[in-house]
Amino acid sequence: MTAFDDFLDEVLPADYEAEYQRYRRDLELRRNYQAAAFDAGWLIPEWGRDEGGRELSGPEALAVRLTGARRRVPRLLNIQGAGVAAPAIRAFGTPAQQARLLRPAARGDEVWALGMSEPGAGSDLASMRTSAVLADGVFTVNGQKVWTTQGDEARWCTLYVRTDPEARPHRGISCLVLDMRSPGVTVRPIRTAGEAIESFCEVFLDDVKVPEDALLGLLNGGWGVAMASLEHERDMIWLNTWLEANRALAPTLHAGELSEAQLVRLGRALADTESLRLTGLRTAAQRWADVPSQAWTILKLLGSESVQRAALLSLEVAGPAAFDDPAYFDERLDSLGATIYGGTSEIQRTIIAERALGLPKGRS
Structure with missing residues (x-):
């Protein structure tokens, strides 16, 4: 996606990649990036041009998001606004609701x-x-x-x-x-x-x-609104957790000599992140082709727990050096919320059991 790469080169600071940890919490950068991406049509590129998009196909839009993940674009200032509320307003809102709420929600002007x-x-x-x-x-x-x-x-x-x-x-x-x-x-x-x-x-x-x-x-009819809204959130969640897991593993990949046990855990963590990416791509392809599949049910659980294991491994590998670099502890603390937001792991396991495996519903 050369055009999107060009856009990122233009809007991100020249030292963004080298100073990524410092920029992660830069609220002004995150706010400006979300607004600029929307104005340029890259934030939700599958939307129509009159709505702030570029009318891209599903595969083209996902390619944009994968490029963003690879480039570690700034976290949106209000992810649920652009990723959940805006699609719901677009799909279910009255003309008056859409006119008042849609653009500010997607652009990040209102939280x-x-x-x-x-x-x-x-x-x-x-x-x-x-x-x-x-x-x-x-x-x-x-x-x-x-x-x-x-x-x-x-x-x-x-x-x-x-x-x-x-x-x-x-x-x-x-x-x-x-x-x-x-x-x-x-x-x-x-x-x-x-x-x-x-x-x-x-x-x-x-x-x-x-x-x-x-x-x-x-x-x-709120159940239908919720399910349709979370359908839009599905790609956003696995892409974010894939990005976070890779970011958390980066220090371990560049660490010195690892013990045999640490090498085993690193190999498993890398396999998990690649499985997350491939499963995400497969479920997206099935959705575009209208092929029924329950493979998507594993994405949230696999992603959030992969992030936690990756962050813990990097913290342990760093050892005493972690005390000199708060980023290790920040990554670990951030990862702990991954199994809560977007649906707890307990609920995700219930979804997998009932929808994917067809097991009978539990009784209290």
């Missing part, structure tokens, strides 16, 4: 949060209990969300709520576009063991009023 996970339900959306009662054109929302990434920065949230408590769990859910500045919304950041690139938050919703025209998609 979005995803109101999915809940205490006691975790990543299991069907078990959510946050309620929304519709009366006189207004939803009244009560409940709590947790692990809400960038909830303390967000202007908007795609909030999943239960609007029909009598329906089967998957069929009584709706998605609302929540203004995070609404009365009754309380956001509390969750303290982490170290400095995180993005914050995690709890969100409390006490008699929050949301207008009926903030409904995204159909009433009680």
Whole structure:
């Protein structure tokens, strides 16, 4: 993708590759990159030109993202805005919602949060209990969300709520576009063991009023909105974890002599990252060809656990030298969240068991 490489050469600092660790947390660079990539049509290149894309095919768009991973492009300032909220607004939003919200969400001008996970339900959306009662054109929302990434920065949230408590769990859910500045919304950041690139938050919703025209998609159709949104997130997650695993392994690959046990772990880690890349490419090809497959179910679990093993190996190989370079500890701390965000490993194993292997659903 020569044109995209040229774009990256133009917008990234000349010393970006050499000083990558320093630039990783540069908020201004991340903000400017997301805006520039959108303006040039490279952020979501499969979209139409009038929407901020380049009308590329699926394989061409994936090639752009792979080039970005190879070049270790800056992490988007608001990944869930461009990767989840914007596609949902594009697919399910009313013309008024699209006109007001789509471009700022994709470009990063406004920060979005995803109101999915809940205490006691975790990543299991069907078990959510946050309620929304519709009366006189207004939803009244009560409940709590947790692990809400960038909830303390967000202007908007795609909030999943239960609007029909009598329906089967998957069929009584709706998605609302929540203004995070609404009365009754309380956001509390969750303290982490170290400095995180993005914050995690709890969100409390006490008699929050949301207008009926903030409904995204159909009433009680929120499950379909969520599944379609996460379909767009699928490639984003495996590409990010592939990039993070390779970055975490880089110090080990350039380390001095390794023990036999460390060499074995390094070989397994490299095999895992290559398996992640090849499985990601295979599932994308199957999706484009309309070939039914459940291979995608392994991607999140394999990716997040590969990142953790790679970061731990590099930290152990560095030994006492790690105390002189905080990057080792940063990588390890960042990796610990990988098995939580985007769906916990426990939920991922349930998905694999039920959807891919056809095992009977567990009973409590």
